[in-house]
Amino acid sequence: MGEATAVETGVVTAALLVxxxxxxxxxxxxxxxxYIAEYLTAIGVDLTEVRVVSDDEAAIIDALNALRQRYTYVFTTGGIGPTHDDITADCVAKAFGVPIHEDPRAIARLLERIKPEDLNEARRRMARIPEGADLVDNPVSKAPGFWIGNVIVMAGVPTIMQAMLDSVAPKLATGRVMLSETIRAECKEGDVAGPLRAIAERYPDVMIGSYPFNDETGFKTNLVLRSREASRLAVATAAVRDMLTSLNAARS
Amino acid sequence: MGEATAVETGVVTAALLVxxxxxxxxxxxxxxxxYIAEYLTAIGVDLTEVRVVSDDEAAIIDALNALRQRYTYVFTTGGIGPTHDDITADCVAKAFGVPIHEDPRAIARLLERIKPEDLNEARRRMARIPEGADLVDNPVSKAPGFWIGNVIVMAGVPTIMQAMLDSVAPKLATGRVMLSETIRAECKEGDVAGPLRAIAERYPDVMIGSYPFNDETGFKTNLVLRSREASRLAVATAAVRDMLTSLNAARS
Structure with missing residues (x-):
C-alpha cells in the first residue's frame, strides 16, 4: 500500500476504526x-473495512496494527477527550512504538478557546500527542486531532469529526473516483437475479449490486452499478435498463 | 469462550459482521x-466488536474465522439473497470447512410464499445452507437465515433481520444483564473530568464513560455508569451525583 501504489493503480483504500x-x-x-463512507467515496478513497471496538487498550492497538498495514489510510473516531476513558492517543503511540508528550502546539490551540485558569490537568490531556504526529485542525472546539504515519485520529462528536475531515481531505492522496448509477427495479430481487447475473458476467469490470427493500407497495430492488470508467458504466447501465424493459414486457 | 465459560463468568460476548x-x-x-447493539445489551449479551466488510470472499472468511474464535457468538447481516453478489452462505461454509447444498427444509419454507413456477434458479440459491446448520425463521419473507456453530447468519434488510433476531434470541445463552445509569452534567467534559477520574478509581468495578455533546446551549456531557451489580451501580451513581452537586455549588 502507500501512496506510490495508489498512484500506480488509481486506487486508494481506507479503513475506519470507531x-x-x-x-x-x-x-x-x-x-x-x-458520513465518512459517503465522503471518502466522493473524493476517490475506497472505504474497505470498518471496525468498532470498545475503550480497551489491547483491542484498540490490535485493530490499529492490523488495519494500518492493510490500507492506505486508517481513520479513527472517538476517545480523544479529557476524561479517564479517553485512551486513543496513548494507544496510537503504543501501536507505533513512539513516546507521547504534552505538545506545545496543541496547548497553544487549546488556549485559543480556554482561559489559562480553566486549563486544568484533565484538559491538558487533550494536548497529549504521539511524537512525530502532525495536528489536525478542529475549528469547532479547538482541541486538535492528529495524523501519524497513515493513521488519522479524529473526534467522535459528529460536528467535530466532520470539521476535522474537511481539514484533512485536501491533504489525502486520492484515486480515481468510483462512479455509480442506481436503477430502481419495480420487481422482487428473485425476478431480476437471473438476467442480472448474466449482465454481471458480461461486464466483469463493472461492480453490480442488488439491494432489496420494502415499501408500502411490497418488495422492490435497487440495482447499483459502479465503475471508475464512465464509458464502461454507461454500457453496463444501458444493458441493465434494456433487461428490465424486456422483463417488464414479458410480465405484462 | 463458549457456553460453559459464559455460565461461569456470567458474561456472554458477541461480534457482529456486517x-x-x-x-x-x-x-x-x-x-x-x-439496533443489534441495544437488543443484545438488553438480553445480557455483550456486543464487543463490529466489523463491516465488502462482498469479497477472502474478506468475509478472514473476518468470520477471526471473530468466531474470539467471541461466544458471531452474528452476520447481509448477503443471503438470490443475486450473484450474495455470497455469505458459501463463505460461511468455507470458513467452517463444510459442504453446502440446497436444503429441502429451506426449499419447503420458500414454497410457503413462492409459487412453484416462480421458484427459479436464482431463488433456489436462497435455500443453499451449509451442512450441519439449523435454519433461522424468517416470518417476513420466508427465506431463512441459519445458525452453524456459534455463527448466526441473518438478512441485511432491517425488518427481516429484526424478525430473525426475535426468533433466535430465546435460544441464546445469556449472561447477567449490564445495568446502566445516565446522568446529564450541565457542564463541559473538561470541567468534570478530574473529579470523575477520582470516582472511576474509587469504583474500578463500575465502568464510567463520559460523552460530550452539543445542543443549542453549548457543550454538555452525559455520564454513563455501567455494572452488572445493582448495588455497586447505585453507590457509584450516588457518588457522581454528589460530585456534580459540589461542582455546581463551587461554580455558582
Missing part, C-alpha cells in the same frame, strides 16, 4: 460510519 | 448495528 463502548452498548447510535 | 459494499460506499446507511 472507538467507544457507547456504540457497542447501543446507547449512542453511530452517525459517523455512513 | 457484509455489504453498499454500507462501505455510503449509499445505504446501516441501521442494524445500533
Amino acid at each position: 472507538i467507544g463502548d457507547e456504540i457497542l452498548s447501543g446507547r449512542t447510535k453511530d452517525k459517523n460510519i455512513g | 457484509i455489504g459494499d453498499e454500507i462501505l460506499s455510503g449509499r445505504t446507511k446501516d441501521k442494524n448495528i445500533g
Whole structure:
C-alpha cells in the first residue's frame, strides 16, 4: 500500500476504526460510519473495512496494527477527550512504538478557546500527542486531532469529526473516483437475479449490486452499478435498463 | 469462550459482521448495528466488536474465522439473497470447512410464499445452507437465515433481520444483564473530568464513560455508569451525583 501504489493503480483504500463502548452498548447510535463512507467515496478513497471496538487498550492497538498495514489510510473516531476513558492517543503511540508528550502546539490551540485558569490537568490531556504526529485542525472546539504515519485520529462528536475531515481531505492522496448509477427495479430481487447475473458476467469490470427493500407497495430492488470508467458504466447501465424493459414486457 | 465459560463468568460476548459494499460506499446507511447493539445489551449479551466488510470472499472468511474464535457468538447481516453478489452462505461454509447444498427444509419454507413456477434458479440459491446448520425463521419473507456453530447468519434488510433476531434470541445463552445509569452534567467534559477520574478509581468495578455533546446551549456531557451489580451501580451513581452537586455549588 502507500501512496506510490495508489498512484500506480488509481486506487486508494481506507479503513475506519470507531472507538467507544457507547456504540457497542447501543446507547449512542453511530452517525459517523455512513458520513465518512459517503465522503471518502466522493473524493476517490475506497472505504474497505470498518471496525468498532470498545475503550480497551489491547483491542484498540490490535485493530490499529492490523488495519494500518492493510490500507492506505486508517481513520479513527472517538476517545480523544479529557476524561479517564479517553485512551486513543496513548494507544496510537503504543501501536507505533513512539513516546507521547504534552505538545506545545496543541496547548497553544487549546488556549485559543480556554482561559489559562480553566486549563486544568484533565484538559491538558487533550494536548497529549504521539511524537512525530502532525495536528489536525478542529475549528469547532479547538482541541486538535492528529495524523501519524497513515493513521488519522479524529473526534467522535459528529460536528467535530466532520470539521476535522474537511481539514484533512485536501491533504489525502486520492484515486480515481468510483462512479455509480442506481436503477430502481419495480420487481422482487428473485425476478431480476437471473438476467442480472448474466449482465454481471458480461461486464466483469463493472461492480453490480442488488439491494432489496420494502415499501408500502411490497418488495422492490435497487440495482447499483459502479465503475471508475464512465464509458464502461454507461454500457453496463444501458444493458441493465434494456433487461428490465424486456422483463417488464414479458410480465405484462 | 463458549457456553460453559459464559455460565461461569456470567458474561456472554458477541461480534457482529456486517457484509455489504453498499454500507462501505455510503449509499445505504446501516441501521442494524445500533439496533443489534441495544437488543443484545438488553438480553445480557455483550456486543464487543463490529466489523463491516465488502462482498469479497477472502474478506468475509478472514473476518468470520477471526471473530468466531474470539467471541461466544458471531452474528452476520447481509448477503443471503438470490443475486450473484450474495455470497455469505458459501463463505460461511468455507470458513467452517463444510459442504453446502440446497436444503429441502429451506426449499419447503420458500414454497410457503413462492409459487412453484416462480421458484427459479436464482431463488433456489436462497435455500443453499451449509451442512450441519439449523435454519433461522424468517416470518417476513420466508427465506431463512441459519445458525452453524456459534455463527448466526441473518438478512441485511432491517425488518427481516429484526424478525430473525426475535426468533433466535430465546435460544441464546445469556449472561447477567449490564445495568446502566445516565446522568446529564450541565457542564463541559473538561470541567468534570478530574473529579470523575477520582470516582472511576474509587469504583474500578463500575465502568464510567463520559460523552460530550452539543445542543443549542453549548457543550454538555452525559455520564454513563455501567455494572452488572445493582448495588455497586447505585453507590457509584450516588457518588457522581454528589460530585456534580459540589461542582455546581463551587461554580455558582
